């Protein structure tokens with residue numbers, strides 16, 4: 335079979351940064367597929383505007399393991415439109431796809447694991463544009479779940495050996511968890527992960543939408559877990575994103591005070607290296623630059639946090655206004 339491996343390659347970061355799926359996990363999967371007689375390709379469409387995806391392959395360690403193990407690297411540049419979404423052609427050209435997500439927190443979707451990894455099958459900047467088309471979290475979660483229904487992998491293998499907690503997916507804190515999880519059902523996998531880190535499965539809107547679409551099981555009593563007992567893993571006090579508490583405010587109240595209680599990105603100019611990635615990625619052209627450095631036009635910003643996600647130098651933080659701090663400290 336022609337097997338496509340789809341790791342989470344968010345950006346051109348080193349393996350030890352914990353932003354991308356670790357190359358040694360991908361190497362192990364390549365070996366298993368080849369031992370079973372498969373031909374292996376590895377592909378992804380990184381976040382933001384990457385003219386050179388091969389820079390991501392190189393820095394993330396994918397190029398080296400592909401050379402070592404005899405796998406082919408493929409760029410997700412050519413797309414096929416399915417239900418209005420440009421999906422990488424390689425998804426339809428392979429016999430089987432194995433998704434290899436990394437467990438990280440995410441300041442917009444709470445976590446990024448199995449379901450969200452297939453969002454990377456959307457090509458180019460359309461991923462960022464979806465945020466401007468669906469600024470409400472529920473709407474964006476529905477899009478992520480819809481794309482998962484189109485690019486549904488045959489198998490998901492989660493790299494949670496070193497996970498990311500806090501304000502992921504690129505600026506969080508690394509956490510040794512020592513977990514590898516595998517399932518044909520991404521919804522079941524994300525539901526188990528949510529429970530492990532102190533949430534209920536449907537607290538994660540992407541899981542809730544995917545479950546509602548019938549894409550998998552989120553009822554923990556119906557999920558069979560084999561292998562090591564999950565109670566033996568230390569996942570206590572897992573730090574969730576600081577943006578999470580807003581999700582627990584009743585929707586009616588949240589809507590009425592939405593203009594007052596909010597988070598927004600903030601550029602730290604002393605850390606910014608003027609790489610321009612945030613500016614070309616912003617779906618509403620809210621980021622500009624002048625002699626003093628990069629700045630955000632908050633009148634245009636839709637709060638998608640794509641800039642925070644793609645900044646390779648952790649120069650974009652999450653800023654909370656005074657009312658937000660008063661509500662949950």
Ligand code: SF4
Nearest residue numbers: 606607609610612645
């Ligand atoms: S804030 Fe980050 S992404 Fe934007 S220009 Fe500076 S270093 Fe690059």
Ligand code: SF4
Nearest residue numbers: 616635636638639641
């Ligand atoms: S400035 Fe950042 S958060 Fe605001 S719209 Fe642009 S990418 Fe999204």
